[in-house]
Amino acid sequence: MATVAKPAVPPLIPRIAPREDLNPFRIAQIQFDMAAEFLKLDPGLRQILRTPKRVLEVSIPTKMDNGQVKVLTGFRVQHNISRGPGKGGIRFHPNVTLDEVKALAAWMTWKTATVNVPFGGAKGGVICDPKRMSKSELERMTRRYASEILPIIGPSMDIPAPDVYTDAQTMAWIMDTYAMTVGHSAHGVVTGKPVSIGGSAGRSEATARGLLYVVEEACKLKKISLRGASVAIQGFGNAGATAARLFAEKKAKIIALGDTRGAVTNPRGIDPIKAIRYKERSGTVVGMPGASRFSNDELLTMKCDILIPAALENVITLHNAEAVKARIVAEAANGPTTPHADEILARRGITVLPDILANAGGVTVSYFEWAQDLQGFFWQVQEVNSKLEFVMRRAFNDVHESMRKFHVYPRAAAYILAVGRVADATLVRGLFP
Numbered sequence: 001m002a003t004v005a006k007p008a009v010p011p012l013i014p015r016i017a018p019r020e021d022l023n024p025f026r027i028a029q030i031q032f033d034m035a036a037e038f039l040k041l042d043p044g045l046r047q048i049l050r051t052p053k054r055v056l057e058v059s060i061p062t063k064m065d066n067g068q069v070k071v072l073t074g075f076r077v078q079h080n081i082s083r084g085p086g087k088g089g090i091r092f093h094p095n096v097t098l099d100e101v102k103a104l105a106a107w108m109t110w111k112t113a114t115v116n117v118p119f120g121g122a123k124g125g126v127i128c129d130p131k132r133m134s135k136s137e138l139e140r141m142t143r144r145y146a147s148e149i150l151p152i153i154g155p156s157m158d159i160p161a162p163d164v165y166t167d168a169q170t171m172a173w174i175m176d177t178y179a180m181t182v183g184h185s186a187h188g189v190v191t192g193k194p195v196s197i198g199g200s201a202g203r204s205e206a207t208a209r210g211l212l213y214v215v216e217e218a219c220k221l222k223k224i225s226l227r228g229a230s231v232a233i234q235g236f237g238n239a240g241a242t243a244a245r246l247f248a249e250k251k252a253k254i255i256a257l258g259d260t261r262g263a264v265t266n267p268r269g270i271d272p273i274k275a276i277r278y279k280e281r282s283g284t285v286v287g288m289p290g291a292s293r294f295s296n297d298e299l300l301t302m303k304c305d306i307l308i309p310a311a312l313e314n315v316i317t318l319h320n321a322e323a324v325k326a327r328i329v330a331e332a333a334n335g336p337t338t339p340h341a342d343e344i345l346a347r348r349g350i351t352v353l354p355d356i357l358a359n360a361g362g363v364t365v366s367y368f369e370w371a372q373d374l375q376g377f378f379w380q381v382q383e384v385n386s387k388l389e390f391v392m393r394r395a396f397n398d399v400h401e402s403m404r405k406f407h408v409y410p411r412a413a414a415y416i417l418a419v420g421r422v423a424d425a426t427l428v429r430g431l432f433p
């Protein structure tokens with residue numbers, strides 16, 4: 001990415017921002033508008049592509065273990081399905097909002113287009129606190145949520161997957177609820193399932209593995225050796241913990257890890273396997289032997305070669321972007337960097353590998369899982385990983401090509417590529433009726 005001459009600062013972002021607008025959907029629209037402007041999209045087409053196709057809000061009455069009923073709120077948003085069925089995870093978190101789910105659905109549209117897999121973009125969420133719920137409460141809530149969104153999901157309509165605080169077990173409950181309701185098995189209704197019920201080998205580590213491939217490509221261009229490179233990771237769940245393990249296998253040095261309770265650091269390196277085991281026992285990495293405690297804010301601005309935000313949105317903002325010292329920011333999380341922070345990082349020569357490219361390994365292997373389910377024929381993990389590697393390196397090269405063509409930074413380049421692909425599909429299909 002270092003070869004681009006005089007990249008343009010992404011336009012259309014208001015120059016003065018006394019207070020930054022952190023609404024994720026408005027951020028997603030700013031990012032879209034920037035690409036639409038480069039592509040000179042017709043105003044009607046812009047309107048179609050910047051608005052979700054369908055938004056469903058549901059009430060989820062759930063019986064708690066103490067016998068009381070709690071009515072929770074959930075959403076499923078389908079942003080665009082021009083290139084294939086809706087695809088996107090389901091998030092269980094107390095701070096879920098409709099605008100967050102709309103943003104995440106839009107980012108899925110651009111992500112599936114960036115890696116060129118035949119899906120549209122969708123996302124779901126339930127406002128709940130899964131850490132304070134028992135397994136049986138979670139099961140009842142998940143099944144009721146699945147049943148409420150059932151009219152709009154299905155193997156050829158919209159295919160959910162795990163996201164923050166949902167996992168393979170959550171997908172198993174959704175698949176079972178769907179199958180019991182429609183009266184036949186339907187493995188392709190969700191991805192990220194346990195392998196025993198039609199999940200794909202390699203899916204659980206696919207997001208982090210895909211991230212590794214694009215970071216390797218960026219390191220080549222920036223002439224950074226991954227061996228010995230220092231890596232700081234915020235978020236120690238599916239994406240972050242697996243990234244720590246895979247980067248350490250490549251002999252990178254994991255110098256900091258963080259989760260909701262705080263962060264830990266050791267300049268000589270943290271063993272991710274020990275961190276994973278410690279977190280399994282204590283629920284956090286904070287307090288693990290051989291690493292000293294510090295804060296997530298310090299983690300984000302520490303000196304390192306590669307910073308991996310792998311938790312939630314809006315962690316690199318106007319507030320701390322000037323202080324970020326990483327050479328590469330690889331977005332495992334969706335939406336971790338605001339548009340203003342993007343501008344600052346770009347001006348400071350920090351390469352940001354944008355979420356719609358960097359964390360697309362998950363949806364890529366979800367596509368493989370769906371294809372395997374539809375065929376009823378399953379692949380070995382080596383085949384999954386080598387196909388993933390091909391897709392991710394190809395997507396990186398496509399984005400790099402777009403950077404050269406439009407003289408822009410990686411996020412703008414990825415958006416131009418993705419929005420262009422979705423616009424083409426929308427135009428060739430035509431407007432119904």
Ligand code: NAD
Binds near residue numbers: 163207236237310
């Ligand atoms: P997860 O639930 O497995 O893990 C989330 C992690 O983030 C946990 O370690 C949690 O402690 C930490 N976290 C939450 N809030 C935090 C905070 N305020 N400060 C610091 N840490 C915090 O979720 P995940 O699946 O790993 O998803 C993480 C991010 O990656 C999300 O943005 C998600 O959308 C994105 N993502 C995930 C996948 C996937 O396949 N799982 C794919 C693409 C993108």
